[in-house]
Amino acid sequence: SxxxxxxxxxxxxxxxxTATLTCNYTNYxxxxxxxxxxxxxxxxxxxxxxxxxxxxxxxxxxxxxxxTTLKQSLFHITASQPADSATYLCALxxxxxxxxxxxxxxxxxxx
Amino acid sequence: xxxxxxxxRHKVTETGTPVxxxxxxxxxxxxxxxxxxxxxxxxxxxHYSYGVKDTDKGEVSDGYSVSRSKTExxxxxxxxATSSQTSVYFxxxxxxxxxxxxxxxxxxxxxxxxxx
Numbered sequence: 306s307x308x309x310x311x312x313x314x315x316x317x318x319x320x321x322x323t324a325t326l327t328c329n330y331t332n333y334x335x336x337x338x339x340x341x342x343x344x345x346x347x348x349x350x351x352x353x354x355x356x357x358x359x360x361x362x363x364x365x366x367x368x369x370x371x372x373t374t375l376k377q378s379l380f381h382i383t384a385s386q387p388a389d390s391a392t393y394l395c396a397l398x399x400x401x402x403x404x405x406x407x408x409x410x411x412x413x414x415x416x
Numbered sequence: 417x418x419x420x421x422x423x424x425r426h427k428v429t430e431t432g433t434p435v436x437x438x439x440x441x442x443x444x445x446x447x448x449x450x451x452x453x454x455x456x457x458x459x460x461x462x463h464y465s466y467g468v469k470d471t472d473k474g475e476v477s478d479g480y481s482v483s484r485s486k487t488e489x490x491x492x493x494x495x496x497a498t499s500s501q502t503s504v505y506f507x508x509x510x511x512x513x514x515x516x517x518x519x520x521x522x523x524x525x526x527x528x529x530x531x532x
Contacts, residue, residue, distance in 0.1 A: 347526075
C-alpha cells in the first residue's frame with residue numbers, strides 16, 4: 306500500500322541548532338515533493354517545492370533534499386529559532402491529480 | 417495571504433442534519449480542494465475541482481458532496497452529518513492555475529465542525 310511517513314511526531318531542539326525532519330514514502334513515484342508549515346489554528350503554508358530531478362533546494366535558512374532512490378526527503382532548518390516552532394508537513398503528488406500529505410512533525414525550538 | 421475565505425469558521429450541528437461549508441477565492445484559480453484534518457491521520461483529500469462543474473473524488477469522499485457553479489466558490493456538503501465527520505476542514509487553491517502537484521497550495525484557515 307502507499308504510505309508517507311514523517312520520522313517522528315515531535316522533535317525538540319535548542320535554539321541555534323539545525324533541525325532535520327525526514328519524509329519517507331513507499332509505492333509512490335512522485336515527480337514533485339512539497340513542504341508546508343502549519344501553526345495551531347491556521348491552515349498550512351507552503352515553504353518549498355522540489356522536483357524529482359533536483360537533488361537540493363534552498364530558501365534562506367531552509368534546505369530540502371529529494372532522493373528518489375531512497376524514496377526520502379530531508380528538510381533542514383539551520384540556525385533554528387523559537388519562531389520556527391510549528392508542525393511541518395511533507396506532501397507529494399499522486400498520479401498528477403492532487404497532493405497527499407504526511408501526518409507532520411511538530412518541531413519545538415527552545416531558547 | 418492568498419484571497420481564500422472559509423465560512424463558517426466554527427459550527428456545531430446535530431447528527432443527521434445537512435451541513436454546507438463554503439470556500440471563496442478571489443484569485444481566479446482553476447483548482448480548488450477540500451481536505452479534512454484529524455489527529456493521527458493528517459490532512460486527507462475529500463474532493464477537488466478542476467473547473468466550474470468539474471469535480472472528482474478524493475481519498476475520503478463517502479458522505480460528502482461538492483459543487484462548483486462559479487470559479488470563486490467551492491461548496492462542501494455533508495448530506496447527513498455523523499459524529500465521525502467531526503473534524504477541521506480546509507479548503508485550498510492551486511497557485512498559478514496549474515494542477516497541484518507542480519504548484520503550491522494556498523490554504524484557508526479552516527472550519528472546525530463538531531457533530532453532536
